[in-house]
Amino acid sequence: MSWETVIGLEIHAQLSTKSKIFSGSATAYGKGPNTQANLVDLAYPGVLPVLNGEAVRMAVKFGLAVDAQVAPRSVFARKNYFYPDLPKGYQISQYELPVVGKGHMDIVLDDGTKKRIGITRAHLEEDAGKSLHEGLPKLSGIDLNRAGTPLIEIVSEPDMRSAKEAVAYLKKVHTLVRYLEICDGNMQEGSFRCDANVSVRKVGAEKFGTRAEIKNINSFRYVEKAINYEVARQIDVLEGGGKVVQETRLYDPDKGETRSMRSKEEANDYRYFPDPDLLPVEIDAAYVASVKATLPELPDQKAARFAAQFGLSEYDAGVLTSSRELAAYYEEVAKLLAGGKEPSKEQAKLAANWVAGSLAAALNEHNLEIGESRIGAAGLAGLLGRIADNTISGKIAKDVFEAMWAEGKEADAIIESKGLKQITDTGAIEKAIDEVMAKNPGQLADYRSGKDKLFGFFVGQVMKATGGKANPAQLNELLKKKLAG
Amino acid sequence: MHTLTLSELAKKLRAKEFSVTELTKSLLSRIEKSQPTLNAFITVTAESALAQAKVAESTLASGDASPLTGLPLAHKDIFCTQGVKTSCGSKMLDNFVSPYDATVVEKLSAAGMITLGKTNMDEFAMGSSNETSFYGPVKNPWDLKLVPGGSSGGSAAAVAARIAPVATATDTGGSIRQPASLCGVTGIKPTYGRVSRYGMIAFASSLDQGGVIAQSAEDAAMVLGAMSGFDPRDSTSVDTPVPNYVETLNAPLAGLKIGLIKEFFEKGLDASVEKLIREALKVYEKLGAKLVEVKLPALPLSVPTYYVVAPAECSSNLARFDGVRYGYRAKDPKDLMDLYKRSRGEGFGAEVKRRIMTGTYVLSAGYYDAYYLKAQRVRQLINSDFKRAFAEVDVLMGPTAPDVAFGIGAKASDPIQMYLNDIYTIGANLAGVPAMSIPCGFSRDLPVGLQIAGPHFGEAKLLNVAHAYQKETDWHRRIPAAFAKEVL
Numbered sequence: 010m011s012w013e014t015v016i017g018l019e020i021h022a023q024l025s026t027k028s029k030i031f032s033g034s035a036t037a038y039g040k041g042p043n044t045q046a047n048l049v050d051l052a053y054p055g056v057l058p059v060l061n062g063e064a065v066r067m068a069v070k071f072g073l074a075v076d077a078q079v080a081p082r083s084v085f086a087r088k089n090y091f092y093p094d095l096p097k098g099y100q101i102s103q104y105e106l107p108v109v110g111k112g113h114m115d116i117v118l119d120d121g122t123k124k125r126i127g128i129t130r131a132h133l134e135e136d137a138g139k140s141l142h143e144g145l146p147k148l149s150g151i152d153l154n155r156a157g158t159p160l161i162e163i164v165s166e167p168d169m170r171s172a173k174e175a176v177a178y179l180k181k182v183h184t185l186v187r188y189l190e191i192c193d194g195n196m197q198e199g200s201f202r203c204d205a206n207v208s209v210r211k212v213g214a215e216k217f218g219t220r221a222e223i224k225n226i227n228s229f230r231y232v233e234k235a236i237n238y239e240v241a242r243q244i245d246v247l248e249g250g251g252k253v254v255q256e257t258r259l260y261d262p263d264k265g266e267t268r269s270m271r272s273k274e275e276a277n278d279y280r281y282f283p284d285p286d287l288l289p290v291e292i293d294a295a296y297v298a299s300v301k302a303t304l305p306e307l308p309d310q311k312a313a314r315f316a317a318q319f320g321l322s323e324y325d326a327g328v329l330t331s332s333r334e335l336a337a338y339y340e341e342v343a344k345l346l347a348g349g350k351e352p353s354k355e356q357a358k359l360a361a362n363w364v365a366g367s368l369a370a371a372l373n374e375h376n377l378e379i380g381e382s383r384i385g386a387a388g389l390a391g392l393l394g395r396i397a398d399n400t401i402s403g404k405i406a407k408d409v410f411e412a413m414w415a416e417g418k419e420a421d422a423i424i425e426s427k428g429l430k431q432i433t434d435t436g437a438i439e440k441a442i443d444e445v446m447a448k449n450p451g452q453l454a455d456y457r458s459g460k461d462k463l464f465g466f467f468v469g470q471v472m473k474a475t476g477g478k479a480n481p482a483q484l485n486e487l488l489k490k491k492l493a494g
Numbered sequence: 495m496h497t498l499t500l501s502e503l504a505k506k507l508r509a510k511e512f513s514v515t516e517l518t519k520s521l522l523s524r525i526e527k528s529q530p531t532l533n534a535f536i537t538v539t540a541e542s543a544l545a546q547a548k549v550a551e552s553t554l555a556s557g558d559a560s561p562l563t564g565l566p567l568a569h570k571d572i573f574c575t576q577g578v579k580t581s582c583g584s585k586m587l588d589n590f591v592s593p594y595d596a597t598v599v600e601k602l603s604a605a606g607m608i609t610l611g612k613t614n615m616d617e618f619a620m621g622s623s624n625e626t627s628f629y630g631p632v633k634n635p636w637d638l639k640l641v642p643g644g645s646s647g648g649s650a651a652a653v654a655a656r657i658a659p660v661a662t663a664t665d666t667g668g669s670i671r672q673p674a675s676l677c678g679v680t681g682i683k684p685t686y687g688r689v690s691r692y693g694m695i696a697f698a699s700s701l702d703q704g705g706v707i708a709q710s711a712e713d714a715a716m717v718l719g720a721m722s723g724f725d726p727r728d729s730t731s732v733d734t735p736v737p738n739y740v741e742t743l744n745a746p747l748a749g750l751k752i753g754l755i756k757e758f759f760e761k762g763l764d765a766s767v768e769k770l771i772r773e774a775l776k777v778y779e780k781l782g783a784k785l786v787e788v789k790l791p792a793l794p795l796s797v798p799t800y801y802v803v804a805p806a807e808c809s810s811n812l813a814r815f816d817g818v819r820y821g822y823r824a825k826d827p828k829d830l831m832d833l834y835k836r837s838r839g840e841g842f843g844a845e846v847k848r849r850i851m852t853g854t855y856v857l858s859a860g861y862y863d864a865y866y867l868k869a870q871r872v873r874q875l876i877n878s879d880f881k882r883a884f885a886e887v888d889v890l891m892g893p894t895a896p897d898v899a900f901g902i903g904a905k906a907s908d909p910i911q912m913y914l915n916d917i918y919t920i921g922a923n924l925a926g927v928p929a930m931s932i933p934c935g936f937s938r939d940l941p942v943g944l945q946i947a948g949p950h951f952g953e954a955k956l957l958n959v960a961h962a963y964q965k966e967t968d969w970h971r972r973i974p975a976a977f978a979k980e981v982l
Contacts, residue, residue, distance in 0.1 A: 048594060052814040054587065054821075055574045055596060055693040057728050087810050089857070091834055098813020149830075151818070280857035282866060285700035285807055287729050 012209045012247075014240050015217055016175045017167035020182055021160050022192040023136065023200040024067045030135050030159035031058030031101060031287075038198050042141070046153035052096035057286050060085075064159040065290055067191035068108045068133050069300045071161060074189055074307055075128050077112025079297050085133075085287045089280045093151050094138035102162075104281040107132035108290060109161075114185070115309065116177040117327065126178045127166030136160050155199075161191075167206065167217065172236035176229050179203060180331075184308050188333045202227045207239045209247065218243070219253040223260050223267055235260035239267050311336055319343065319357030328365045334379045338386050339364045345390030346397065359393050367410050383414050392420035400424060401431050402481050433480045435487065438471070441479065442491050445470040456492055467492060495520060496656040496980055497973060500565050500713040503659060507554060507564050514547040514554070514564035518608055520980070521566050524657040525610060527982035531638055534652040536571045536629050537579050538611035546608040553606055561740075562720055563606030568658040570649050571612035572619055573599050573704070574693040582695045583615040583627040583645075586815050586822045586841035596693020597725045598662055598704050605720045610658055613648030617843045618812065619669055619697040621645050622915040625906050626845040633902070634677060635974040636940055640899040643673030643915075649707045650677040654941075655977040660708045660717055664694060666701045667800050668894075668919025671931035674707055675894035675943025678933045680960065680970055681707040682714045685950050686926035687732035689718075690725030696811040698804035699730070701923040710970050711932065711960035715739035718953065734951060742954045743961040748782035750959065753887030756789050758918055764897040770935035770942045771893050777966050778891075778959075788883045788890065792875035796920040797913055799876065802856050802869035803924070808846075809853025815841065848909065873924050880925040884949040889959055893918055894931040894943035918945060928953050932960045933969035941969070 029036055032049035049056045072079045086104035109131035115123050138156035140149050163182060169175045183201055186192035194201045208220035223239055226232050238260075243253050257276070258267040306314070308330050315326040315336075330336045343352040343360040352360065368389060372382060384392075392409055395401045401409060401424060412423045424430055432438055445467060446453050456463040467488055471479055495517055498506065507514060522540050529535060543566065550564035574580045574592035576599075581587045595603070603609065616626040624632040624647030632647040634640040635655040642651040646663035650673035653661050663670045665683035674681025682705050689704040696702060704721065708714040719740065724733040752775070759768060775785055817823035817837025824836030842850070856865035883890060895915055905912045922929035927950055931943035944963075948956045964970050 051819055053574075053593070053819075054580065054582065054590065054695045054814070055592075055691075057692050057730075059727060059729050089810050089813060091813065091816060093816075093818055093830065096814060096819060098816060099810050278859045280810070280854065280859075280862075282806060282810070282857055282862070285698075285730075286696075 016169040017206040019204040020163040024159040026063045029157035042152040072109035075112035078110035083108040085284045102134035103132035126168045129164045131163045172233040320354040341386035514550045518547040534648045560605045566608040568661040583617040585628040597690035616645035619645040643676035645669040653679045663707045668916040674931040676899040678941025682930040685928045690728040692727040698807040715957045750783035751887040753788035753890045755892045758892035766937035774934040774944045790879035799872045800920045805849040805853030877925045890947040894945040898940035
């Protein structure tokens, strides 16, 4: 029997405002427990929330970027439940009237086709604090530094059909919020996390299966693993004649499994009602227009431009626009390579190959962001310039790149000091070819009697003799002539 | 000096007939002496009051004093006061010393007023008789066997007994006006949003409003002006200028259109109270006002509406009292649930629990539409009724309470009877309009209050209308016999 997976995601993105959503406390991560919690965060008697306009602006920015309707009037509501990290006994969220309505996001599937994922809504809310247990025997500590940090919760339609699609969508949203500079996207610190609603149904079935909600998954890898585990579990249950129960489950990354947290029956009745301490948020067209004017070029727009302007493949354009900084770095390299002018298709492609190739690999290996790269845009453009003007071959360039990365020097200095300059002097290359031919009479005879494959052997020998510096194109041409006799 | 109003005290302080310290000491002594019988205070801040008096004296001497400098007052114990216990009348906050001042406290202190202490009140402002206070009931100064009304019973009794010349108070469903009526003093609940709620411990956020209980409309005008205004810390406070309420007190009333709320005279109103109200209206006619009967057909629904909306909000507002960060915490909790259940079970009194449970119920899945949403719709209707009425008339008048003060314990076991005491006052809270109560005579030797309501931000008109009456009558100058002497 074949099953179809249905996934919807609820993404929580912490907004990078300086202060909290309803109080003046700072939001910086990693400070001593409760040093960033004021009386409002601690829910002292008599205190009141005051909305941070910056959080609204960021939510509107997100709404515009996903082509969603920005609600002219949205309302904060109280979600009531008791928990020690929730000092007021309620979380201020949005319920019936969220700030951002229906929107969408396109993802690219493995086969290169595009798929549109619906966004149901995005609403503003405050984060809770944290309970601490380490080093506190028989006690729980409460750190309210995070309490009141602004979040937008981005709720998708159940439009994804595999864990891969879910990850692609999550990554796309992750890229977008960082482009918009509304969230730092740090998943380890919990600034970007998601809950996955997962169900399965028989292929062709119209009705959705019963779903389980997997809570608080904080890495792309875990999202994929958690969903795949959950899908397999649900299929197992169904094929064994059982029923999937609606429940909240927790993903345990150590064991690689999900387990039940609470069933639907145990779920809280949150008794939502409009928060009487806060006025409805009224947003007019002029405000929306003013926010729209601040929108950067969005990832999809940038990728389309890269493809059109630089003749890049959709894939390359996608990789290079995966972060705003990377795209800027790439554009800078291409421009410098073209001497400050519009780069040619060849220059653009060369730059793309190196930024998405060696540079991306090096950053990845050292776990660095593009901003922390040991080779700046000018440095890389310098190296690529030497490839373009035939000073070095692409192969030698890889060595130079590594030396640049390790030593932090310019390409020219390394080429000079290591004597890596490419040999383009026809005479010198011919001389080396003659020597190799003289040293290998047997192979020469075989080649001339029809063993074409030995051409590679001679290329290798000449390259070895020249320390890899012979210009490959010239070498090919000259060698062909000489071998032919 | 206890018989003097604020404006009289201000004059005499400036004329140096007595000093701020002398005045403060005299009042502190009256508070101390009356405490065993009246029980109007929860905390007396004698030491800091005397320190503030010293400062006020030098401010007066320096010449840059405000009209309120050196005038003593009491704060309802619902307002947070830095470094001073702020109990809200509850065991839950018996150990709570506020680390900050409420905006109202901050403003009045900045104006040079002297805080004598914190007045007793119904627990978390839930009650109409002051019997729900953890600190025991306040007594009515006119008859110590009777209730002073509530929830601002301590403030009303303190002003009536002239142990404080003026006091702050709050009004969610009548908590300023009803005790003002029952104690024979002047109380004003301003427009919702006029006075900051920051630092005022929330009962029902959409209804709560701070105000004043004073000896006269003139005194109320002086203090209300100083405590009003936009506060960036309260999103529901309104950014509209505060008029000088004192300047317009003496505007002529000729041509004033007074609406009589028909529904308030239909049933449940004590005949002797009605008679006094009608007599007060005659005074207004004499002053050139016209009386018109107006209908507010949705108004009789205000009690049931209120008892859905207010408990709903309180059930959420009081969730923060969980024994975790401050306030009462149960001993030796077994686990988190036990900590919550016992801290709240032991820390809250019966009336507070009743309202939390009611509120939790009306917000629950499956009941929300039938109760909370429907109540919000009725609230809209009541709002429209007031709007329509104020398109026709300048002010509305009627009784503040259906009867005079009742006996301690008389209604304590019947919440519905107790709730009906606020039948005339709740409408103004639901509509957010300002309303006040002024003394208009005595029935069975007990004071009766006339209620005056106005359109949003019509405080200046209300005070003007009240002051005009007080110039013609002396009900507001009557002092209960037991507190008539200067030294108690």
